Amino acid sequence: xxxxxxxxxxxxxxxxxxxxxxxxxxxxxxxxxxxxxxxxxxxxxxxxxxxxxxxxxxxxxxxxxxxxxxxxxxxxxxxxxxxxxxxxxxxxxxxxxxxxxxxxxxxxxxxxxxxxxxxxxxxxxxxxxxxxxxxxxxxxxxxxxx
Amino acid sequence: xxxxxxxxxxxxxxxxxxxxxxxxxxxxxxxxxxxxxxxxxxxxxxxxxxxxxxxxxxxxxxxxxxxxxxxxxxxxxxxxxxxxxxxxxxxxxxxxxxxxxxxxxxxxxxxxxxxxxxxxxxxxxxxxxxxxxxxxxxxxxxxxxx
DNA sequence: ATTACTGCAAAAGATTTGCACTAGG
DNA sequence: CCTAGTGCAAATCTTTTGCAGTAAT
Numbered sequence: 444x445x446x447x448x449x450x451x452x453x454x455x456x457x458x459x460x461x462x463x464x465x466x467x468x469x470x471x472x473x474x475x476x477x478x479x480x481x482x483x484x485x486x487x488x489x490x491x492x493x494x495x496x497x498x499x500x501x502x503x504x505x506x507x508x509x510x511x512x513x514x515x516x517x518x519x520x521x522x523x524x525x526x527x528x529x530x531x532x533x534x535x536x537x538x539x540x541x542x543x544x545x546x547x548x549x550x551x552x553x554x555x556x557x558x559x560x561x562x563x564x565x566x567x568x569x570x571x572x573x574x575x576x577x578x579x580x581x582x583x584x585x586x587x588x589x
Numbered sequence: 590x591x592x593x594x595x596x597x598x599x600x601x602x603x604x605x606x607x608x609x610x611x612x613x614x615x616x617x618x619x620x621x622x623x624x625x626x627x628x629x630x631x632x633x634x635x636x637x638x639x640x641x642x643x644x645x646x647x648x649x650x651x652x653x654x655x656x657x658x659x660x661x662x663x664x665x666x667x668x669x670x671x672x673x674x675x676x677x678x679x680x681x682x683x684x685x686x687x688x689x690x691x692x693x694x695x696x697x698x699x700x701x702x703x704x705x706x707x708x709x710x711x712x713x714x715x716x717x718x719x720x721x722x723x724x725x726x727x728x729x730x731x732x733x734x735x
Numbered sequence: 736a737t738t739a740c741t742g743c744a745a746a747a748g749a750t751t752t753g754c755a756c757t758a759g760g
Numbered sequence: 761c762c763t764a765g766t767g768c769a770a771a772t773c774t775t776t777t778g779c780a781g782t783a784a785t
Binding site: 524539551552556559567568571575576577 | 682684693695697704710713719
Binding site for chain 1: 773774775776777783784785
């Protein structure tokens with residue numbers, strides 16, 4: 444199904460209301476690979492939805508996280524919570540200079556997750572696998588300016 | 590070397606001053622497996638160091654993280670940053686009910702880290718491998734209270 | 736018609752900053 | 761001595777909460 448975002452399906456199946464604000468936030472989450480924060484989502488959508496409030500962005504993100512439809516990645520380098528619409532087990536790479544976050548897929552993440560679930564004794568409900576460092580671009584910038 | 594904490598060595602080698610406050614914070618970090626927050630460290634030490642300030646705790650933690658002597662684990666379930674004095678590659682398990690954090694050692698973490706360093710193109714400087722779920726104790730409490 | 740959702744304003748927390756004083760080296 | 765470090769108070773920033781009005785179902 445490509446005409447309807449999987450996030451919207453999640454909301455519908457949970458019996459939550461499909462308000463224009465929620466639909467817009469889901470649309471942005473699906474069509475944006477920046478792993479945005481609540482504030483960034485708010486700023487992206489404000490021009491087209493002038494009445495949108497930051498509170499609603501937080502509400503919707505909390506609802507989607509609660510449904511397991513998106514992941515809370517925890518705080519980035521600037522201390523702000525970032526979200527990820529990609530929910531298959533993977534790692535995220537966070538650039539400590541530009542604060543950009545990208546997905547990094549590796550079967551080792553699944554292997555580790557399976558092991559933790561089997562051996563830790565914890566009833567695992569979520570995971571965050573984050574690596575911090577300098578992205579390609581920021582490495583080049585910093586090496587050209589000694 | 591067991592008479593001198595490795596954290597204190599780190600401070601000394603970096604040329605940072607060994608104030609009583611910093612020594613106390615290092616001592617607590619080494620002898621505490623709770624992965625404490627700045628506030629928790631402050632509360633633990635306040636009785637013995639009545640003049641200690643939360644600002645100094647934050648300063649010291651920032652210095653130690655900067656030296657790579659401890660790790661910033663990011664925000665726990667309550668939104669507070671927690672710290673880990675164990676810096677070998679490992680995962681952390683966070684209980685979403687009691688907010689407790691424990692270390693989980695697995696060779697798969699090192700494997701993944703090696704792969705990310707070799708293949709991502711990022712110059713990796715740090716990592717956080719976090720799993721969220723219910724710890725043994727909280728599972729038992731929740732199953733006995735339906 | 737219901738009641739979940741929205742948006743505003745205010746509150747709550749965690750962390751950071753400015754600055755005068757103190758003390759480690 | 762000298763300047764890094766401390767402690768206090770205030771500021772900042774993100775996220776949460778209370779509540780009256782609005783709109784999805």
